[in-house]
Amino acid sequence: MNLLRTHRADTGVSLRPDGITVVRVTRAWRRPAKVRSIEERPIRSGLLRVSCTEVNVENVDELARDLAAAVGSVRARTVALSLPDGCASMAILSFESLPGGERERETLVRWRFQHDRRCVLTDEQMVYRIYPAPARAPYPEGAVDGGTVTAYVMAIAVKPSILRQYHKVCEQAGLLPVSIGLSSLQAFDLCRMSVAPASEQFWAFRMSDRLTFVACRGGVPVFLRGTRVKENDNVRAELLSSLQCFDDDCSHGDGPAGTGPAVLYVMSERMDEQKGQAEERALWTPAGHLRWQVEVRNDWPENRQAWPPDTAMSIGRWCALASTEVV
Secondary structure (H helix, E strand, O other): OEEEEOOOOOEEEEEEOOEEEEEEEEOOOOOOOEEEEEEEEEOOOOOEOOOOOOOOEOOHHHHHHHHHHHHOOOOOOEEEEEEOHHHOEEEEEEEOOOOOOHHHHHHHHHHHHHHHHOOOOOOOEEEEEEEEOOOOOOOOOOEEOOEEOOEEEEEEEEOHHHHHHHHHHHHHOOOEEEEEEEHHHHHHHHHHHHOOOOOEEEEEEEEOOEEEEEEEEOOEEEEEEEEEOOOOOOHHHHHHHHHHHHHHHOOOOOOOOOOOOEEEEEEOOOHHHHOOOHHHEEEEOOOOOOOOOEEEEOOOOOOHHHOOOOOOOOHHHHHHHHHHHOO
16 A cells, blocks of 8 residues: 555665665566565664654755665666655544545545544545455454444555655655555555465564554454554564454454464564574464464565575565555
């Protein structure tokens, strides 16, 4: 899901408070894109301070120079940008019904966004995507005020002043962004395309001090929670809390007979470093009883054919690739 999309770029750029990742891909007819090169460059601490209310870049000239150096000299100057989650507000909203008219629909989504997020939107740009509720929910259907949910809406709100600053960084680096999105949502879209839909699936993306959790039912995103986490915070506790919040918000009964555990994919800065850890394939019971079990995997969907052999995976590299792929 993107804030801007004019056409697909073959160069993806992931901007984070700790650095820049540039991934270039090649495409062949009816074949998955393959990563041709990866460039990474650290940036000065404090140069990029992520906020959804204030400008993010302390020194546009400096970040533009770092970005130009990371991209290098290539003929094509169009890029797809992956921005840190914290520069925008996002939510998944459930609806009993939606108006048919675009203006009325956007007004309703905007109002619900403010109501559910307990915030006031002023000049924020809003984009959203509508997902019809699964025809046959794997558990009793969700409800809002006693009614049946017919659609879920994933929405993003971002201040134009924040977007303009990132545009300016690209302009001064000699680049034209033809696609702009949030890191975790772009990574989530690519992950969803890489696995078959299941009764329930969960995705957790940790980048810098942000942890974004997305829950799916039947391939449809139905719940989203974003939290701040510090380096030494108990991430396991935050994930369990997110699972519990999901269960409270989208409650369900016993799964169908023979249903296996749901899967929670946890992706973070250096995922390859997590291989072999005890929690790599842990089995959790978030609600405290066996009717609902979640298998935790500290890895990513099997999409390794897109990468050069022996590539060390990271969420930054995944997001840079995702920015070139998702719509």
